[in-house]
Amino acid sequence: MGGPCNDIRRGPWTTEEDKLLIHYITLHGEGRWNLLAKSSGLKRTGKSCRLRWLNYLKPDIKHGNLSPQEQLLILELHSKWGNRWSKIANHLPGRTDNEIKNYWRTRVQKQARHLKINSNSKRFVEILRRFWMPRLLEKVEQDLSLLPTSSSTTTSTIDQTVHQNNLSSLQHGEQIMTQPPCKTENLNSSSSISSSNSKAMVLPKYSNVPIHPHADFAYYNLSLQRNGYCYVNNNNTFEAGHLDMQALMGPTDMSATEFQVAEADWMKDDDLAGTFWNMDELWHTS
């Protein structure tokens, strides 16, 4: 029994509610969500207000499709941390844990379902590493090569390094371990991404690095390397990290025989290669 939840609204937010929430936060700032819910005139729970703000209304939230770079980073970080969505989201500025979680469940797990493989299984992780991630890398390279070439005087060191490091084709199983491309004393060259081992560098250090006229997250946020990356985070600082591509592409936990069988299974099956791994479907470019 119990009385009805007095006028508490649920479901989709209206434009008016959004305006009210934005107005209130503009005046009073974020936080104290229950107080906000009571004081703002919104007939929502504090929790609902918080979620709406953090996942949708907050000014720095990015909407729209995830770029191949972002997808690649998600795959990498998920292989490292599992379903730690908020932790993963911390490395994709403007993206929310909810969005990343949705991406994983709708795109990545869908592939696993089609293949009748448990998405948490070792085999599926191998497939991601061997097929999906290299193809994402190729897509990144394509995108980079399509970017308008900036004038020679404005092409940054990072631009050049990115192109140089991305234009060679990747062979399956190839082990590439070169030095990270961002040449700076602050660059951390540890072998994995983590909030603790990445170092932030304020932009002025890179005064010789002009912002590309077409820069956006897809380009600068993750200037993807074979084995390293650097990107601009929310604080307008460069983050340097290191994609562990050896771990991604190199020796695996699978035995050689096991992997050969798995790979042979995949490669001989045109249906798998042609249908399930249709990358256009995966990145949903708009």
Added chain:
DNA sequence: AAAGGTACCAACCGCTCTCCT
């Protein structure tokens, strides 16, 4: 054109964590 199926994503729920008293 309509019905059914599927994909996507915003929002909700329950639980845990953290902080304060």
Added chain:
DNA sequence: GAGGAGAGCGGTTGGTACCTT
């Protein structure tokens, strides 16, 4: 240390748009 409130996290659900038959 205990208890309560607020905040955060991850799993799940429901609505809607799109696709297929």
